[in-house]
Amino acid sequence: xxxxxxxxxxxxxxxxxxxxxxxxxxxxxxxxxxxxxxxxxxxxxxxxxxxxxxxxxxxxxxxxxxxxxxxxxxxxxxxxxxxxxxxxxxxxxxxxxxxxxxxxxxxxxxxxxxxxxxxxxxxxxxxxxxxxxxxxxxxxxxxxxxxxxxxxxxxxxxxxxxxxxxxxxxxxxxxxxxxxxxxxxxxxxxxxxxxxxxxxxxxxxxxxxxxxxxxxxxxxxxxxxxxxxxxxxxxxxxxxxxxxxxxxxxxxxxxxxxxxxxxxxxxxxxxxxxxxxxxxxxxxxxxxxxxxxxxxxxxxxx
Numbered sequence: 001x002x003x004x005x006x007x008x009x010x011x012x013x014x015x016x017x018x019x020x021x022x023x024x025x026x027x028x029x030x031x032x033x034x035x036x037x038x039x040x041x042x043x044x045x046x047x048x049x050x051x052x053x054x055x056x057x058x059x060x061x062x063x064x065x066x067x068x069x070x071x072x073x074x075x076x077x078x079x080x081x082x083x084x085x086x087x088x089x090x091x092x093x094x095x096x097x098x099x100x101x102x103x104x105x106x107x108x109x110x111x112x113x114x115x116x117x118x119x120x121x122x123x124x125x126x127x128x129x130x131x132x133x134x135x136x137x138x139x140x141x142x143x144x145x146x147x148x149x150x151x152x153x154x155x156x157x158x159x160x161x162x163x164x165x166x167x168x169x170x171x172x173x174x175x176x177x178x179x180x181x182x183x184x185x186x187x188x189x190x191x192x193x194x195x196x197x198x199x200x201x202x203x204x205x206x207x208x209x210x211x212x213x214x215x216x217x218x219x220x221x222x223x224x225x226x227x228x229x230x231x232x233x234x235x236x237x238x239x240x241x242x243x244x245x246x247x248x249x250x251x252x253x254x255x256x257x258x259x260x261x262x263x264x265x266x267x268x269x270x271x272x273x274x275x276x277x278x279x280x281x282x283x284x285x286x287x288x289x290x291x292x293x294x295x296x297x298x299x300x301x302x
Contacts, residue, residue, distance in 0.1 A: 002298065003253075003284065005267045007042050009293040011051050016287035018064045018232075019274045022071045027052075028276070028285055029074065030293045031062035037076050039088070042285065042295040055086055057093050066107040066116070075116055077104035083118045083128070097128055099137050102147075105230075110153040117158060119148035125160050143168060143177060149230060150189045157212075159198060161186035167200050167210070180215040182208070187230040192239045199242055201226065201233045207244050209256070221254045223261050229289075232275040236282055243284060245272025251286055251296070267294055 014033030021028050031037045035058045038051040060079030067074045073094070077083045083104055085095040102121035109116055109130075115138075116128040123144045126137040146164035153159070158170040163185040169178045180200075188201040197218065198210045207221040224246035233244040241262070242254045251272055253263035270289035277284055287293040 001262060001282070003263060003265060003282075003296040004298075005265070005294055006297040007044075007046050007049055007295040008267075009038075009040055009042060009049065009295070010291070011038055012036065012291055012293075014061075014291060015273065015289045016291060016293050017062065017273055019276050019285045019287040019293045020065055020067055021276050021278055021285060022067050023069050023279065024071070025278045025280050025283075027071075028293075029065050029067065030287060031065045031076060031078075032291075033061040035060065035062060035078075037062055037065055037074075037086075040293075042293075053088075053091055055091055057084055057096075058082065060103070063104065064106045066109050068109055068113045070113075075107045075109070077107045077118055079103045081120075083107060083116070085116070085130075095133075097126075097135065097137075099126055099140075100124065105148065106150045108151050108153055111155065115153070117151045117153055119151040119160060121147040123148060123162075125151050125158065127158075141168075141170060143179075146185075149185075149187045152189060152191050154191055154195055154212075159189055159191065161189040161200060163187070165202075167198065167215075169212075169215075178215065180210065187226075188232055190232075190234045192235050193237070194239055197235075197239075199233050199235065201231060201244065203227055207233050207242060207254075209242070219257075219259045221252075221259050221261075223254075223264075224248075224250065224252045229271045229273060231271060231273055234275050234277050236277050237279055238282075241282070243275050243277060245275055245286065245288075247271040249288065249290070251275065251284065265296060268292065 012032035037055040083097040100120040125141040127139040144162040249268035251265040268288040274287040284296040
């Protein structure tokens, strides 16, 4: 297995905080400190590689984006304490959601995109009904003791990570909460595609794989450096690998089961804060504090 740097996406001014593939993996979006979200076709000829469209409404840095399953809309959040819902084609803001008291660190849709989740520095996760025009969240989860760094959803469960050192699992059907404590700031979490595992990133240069059902730690991944920054991590499309960024600008790929590092990619000059895996094949998008995003493909890919 090998990947090479196939394209560099340069348009943002300042850090690129998030990068995401759309549902079919043909396009991607990036979000940056320059208050913009950009739409790209990363597979275009590198000589012609420029944003297809830009989305501008935030008045502070954009920290995360979440694309809806049908590719027609997406959500963004950032330092202005707001969450925006956008129409992809027109570039118009269809909803502006404001209830958080501090910056919004992350956004995520539930499985059918009927609910949008937002995680904030104000220690809460807010749940927004996408089928309603209400400007108020339908639920607020306020159990965290510090900034909520990431949020995810699967079925009737909501998962959140916090700088207070905990990953929280909310069972909405049972009205129950379970907490896994790591004793270190948890800066990111990701769910496996098979629904069995959760990947948590902590500020001790370690990724930890947990059994979602009982919180048991299955294995750890190390070799990268993560002591100061919020860095992303994810699963490959087939759950065969875990992928994480490093503060030295490298990207690390580990075998899911035996935790052996199988790839170390170099190309960024500063911390790799965002990673996305292609939904159908083993390709990566990464973004960095160096102001760029990169596409990584197999050496035989065309």
